[in-house]
Amino acid sequence: MAGLLRHLRQNISLVSSFGKSHTKGAYFQKRHLASTTTTLYDWRAADEYVEISHGDAVMRFDYVWLRDTCRSAASYNPKTSQRILDTASIDLNIRPAQTKVTDGHLSLTWPDGHVTSYSLSWLAEHSHQAKTRTVLQPRVLWNRDTYDAAQVPSARWEEFMSSEAELRSFVQNFLLYGIAFVDGVPASVEATEAVSERVSIIRETLYGRMWSFTSDLSRGDTAYTTQALDRHTDTTYLHEPCGVQVFHCLQHEGTGGRTLLVDGFHAAHAVLEESPESFQVLGRVPIRHENIEAEGGHRNHLVGTGPVLSAHPWNRELYMIRYNNYDRAPIDTAPPEEVRRWYAAHRLLTARLRDPGNELWVKLTPGRVVFIDNWRVLHGRDSFTGLRRVCGCYLPRDDLLSTARALGLLA
Ligand SMILES: C[N+](C)(C)CCCC[C@H](N)C(=O)O
Ligand SMILES: O=C(O)CCC(=O)C(=O)O
Numbered sequence: 001m002a003g004l005l006r007h008l009r010q011n012i013s014l015v016s017s018f019g020k021s022h023t024k025g026a027y028f029q030k031r032h033l034a035s036t037t038t039t040l041y042d043w044r045a046a047d048e049y050v051e052i053s054h055g056d057a058v059m060r061f062d063y064v065w066l067r068d069t070c071r072s073a074a075s076y077n078p079k080t081s082q083r084i085l086d087t088a089s090i091d092l093n094i095r096p097a098q099t100k101v102t103d104g105h106l107s108l109t110w111p112d113g114h115v116t117s118y119s120l121s122w123l124a125e126h127s128h129q130a131k132t133r134t135v136l137q138p139r140v141l142w143n144r145d146t147y148d149a150a151q152v153p154s155a156r157w158e159e160f161m162s163s164e165a166e167l168r169s170f171v172q173n174f175l176l177y178g179i180a181f182v183d184g185v186p187a188s189v190e191a192t193e194a195v196s197e198r199v200s201i202i203r204e205t206l207y208g209r210m211w212s213f214t215s216d217l218s219r220g221d222t223a224y225t226t227q228a229l230d231r232h233t234d235t236t237y238l239h240e241p242c243g244v245q246v247f248h249c250l251q252h253e254g255t256g257g258r259t260l261l262v263d264g265f266h267a268a269h270a271v272l273e274e275s276p277e278s279f280q281v282l283g284r285v286p287i288r289h290e291n292i293e294a295e296g297g298h299r300n301h302l303v304g305t306g307p308v309l310s311a312h313p314w315n316r317e318l319y320m321i322r323y324n325n326y327d328r329a330p331i332d333t334a335p336p337e338e339v340r341r342w343y344a345a346h347r348l349l350t351a352r353l354r355d356p357g358n359e360l361w362v363k364l365t366p367g368r369v370v371f372i373d374n375w376r377v378l379h380g381r382d383s384f385t386g387l388r389r390v391c392g393c394y395l396p397r398d399d400l401l402s403t404a405r406a407l408g409l410l411a
């Protein structure tokens, strides 16, 4: 238990320490765990695996994995980046007839004569050990002061739509901070759609593809009123909540209606520091959220299940927070003693999320489009008076990450 907690803390703090030692550029280089000079590697062939040592890393590759992962033309098609080899046909006890390392390459000759070759640096990069030591997505956790101090630039509509460099730096900022802005966008649904499609495909939901809403209760949800909305993430009632939310306030003649943004990972990190047990409970207890509409021509009953905090099991890196107290369903997915612990943990997380120092308030105005990482950053709004119309859409997370990788970013 103590070991696991230490492990948790190390890995989560890795995420935040990226913030402290934030030097732009270093984030976006592809990490190479190993140099290609063979002299830096030690290797040894055992009965069931090859072991490669590099620095203090000892990496183990089982033979069945080495056969399955073979990148030769007969096993893998580089044109489609797809496997050809039928994995189920590999003898699970396969052993190479010959194993050697020359010029920084491991080569294995299998009993049927087929030769598989890997560069040691490629193997090191694809080792389980490397994965447990690195974060998938470097992030800068923020509160109001650190976000303000970072002076993250907004993208400009014209450049954003035409220049790949502008798009790339926008996506970079989105990945690091979980929010990013585009300024100078024409105040229309069409332009908002164009700006969104520049980043990814649009995710259609029960609210449609592009939506535009005002306080007319046209849907059975508090968003369609003038009331304040406390911080939350959207679409928690989907098993896979929408990855990104795009907002563009097209019109507001009245008072209030400011947008609240809170870095959920920063708050979760504070919980981990204060109470690792609470952090674990929030990652362990599956809860449900629901969206029920039975009036006004809409018939929906969506239910999504998942914990408040989700982390990758191999490195304990946080990748999603689900937090919506409006849409949360009765908790019947855990025994009473666990539920009691969950409420205490939820209270602590809520306190951190409500810390005024963590609140970033912005007034969205026509022309300023915000992209919010709905798996990380919570949003809310002030109550307001007067006519206010907001449009936007949701984007699937995978497709935004795909764009990021295609632009050469680490995601
Ligand atoms: C954004 N838009 C106005 C279309 C929908 C609002 C959905 C609100 C819902 N309670 C949720 O959190 O998902
Ligand atoms: O009105 C707003 O600014 C945001 C409302 C909201 O939370 C939503 O539409 O998801």
Ligand SMILES: [Fe+2]
Pocket: 223, 232, 233, 234, 379
């Ligand atoms: Fe919302």
